[in-house]
């Protein structure tokens with residue numbers, strides 16, 4: 002299975018790195034990238050072919066992975082329409098609907114919409130997937146192999162759920178970093194130096210997440226176990242509740258979901 006990436010930015014870097022580590026050979030991968038500096042970087046980093054012209058990048062490829070910004074997608078998809086043979090198309094663009102990509106490509110229906118996240122860089126991504134009806138069982142397995150090279154994958158049965166995936170896990174690493182930023186700030190205000198605050202915050206976050214993954218219990222139960230009656234955690238959680246922090250986080254994720262849908266509507270009209 003030969004893969005052509007359209008766009009050689011951050012996400013393509015993560016995915017290509019994962020595929021090569023999984024045993025893919027550089028000869029199976031090609032990148033179409035309009036920026037000459039990026040092309041050089043890709044060649045230098047991975048020893049894979051990087052070209053500027055779409056048609057040149059597609060020769061011999063079975064899968065086209067669209068990794069350009071949502072704003073650039075409709076023009077590229079329309080250009081692709083005339084060049085398609087029997088390619089599987091996978092798009093990772095936020096918000097852009099598989100149904101619109103298919104429409105821009107004159108109804109071509111072998112389209113999968115995927116939403117990975119940046120932990121792909123260390124092969125710890127989670128990716129939501131949605132397939133149009135024209136995608137075969139083999140196409141689905143190939144999609145799982147490609148996105149599975151950088152982490153775990155899950156299929157959604159309805160396209161709207163990809164907006165939810167985008168809001169929860171696509172953007173999610175930013176929420177986690179935001180929380181860690183706050184923990185580090187507090188640690189330093191309490192007299193720890195930057196490196197101590199970093200170590201304590203990050204390892205607490207990673208340890209708690211690992212514990213939750215390995216435990217069969219609900220996270221609320223795990224939280225209760227940290228919270229001694231009359232103790233320090235109780236005081237902190239009460240403060241979070243008084244400030245309505247859970248509500249604020251839930252609202253933020255709804256906002257991201259709304260933005261993903263807006264992106265779909267915005268470009269769906271074109």
Ligand SMILES: NC(=O)C1=CN([C@@H]2O[C@H](COP(=O)(O)OP(=O)(O)OC[C@H]3O[C@@H](n4cnc5c(N)ncnc54)[C@H](O)[C@@H]3O)[C@@H](O)[C@H]2O)C=CC1
Nearest residue numbers: 008009010011012033034035036068069070071094095117
């Ligand atoms: N950054 C993130 O956390 C995530 C991003 N995404 C999605 O992945 C897509 C790519 O995101 P990034 O890699 O972060 O963006 P990026 O800006 O790092 O990469 C995009 C690349 O595409 C190139 N490009 C632009 N127009 C092109 C064209 N016509 N032909 C070929 N190359 C072209 C640009 O020069 C750039 O190198 C976006 O649609 C984004 O919504 C999906 C999941 C997570």
Ligand SMILES: O=C(O)[C@@H]1CCC=N1
Nearest residue numbers: 095167170171172173
């Ligand atoms: O912020 C964005 O639009 C992209 C999609 C998910 C993560 N980054």
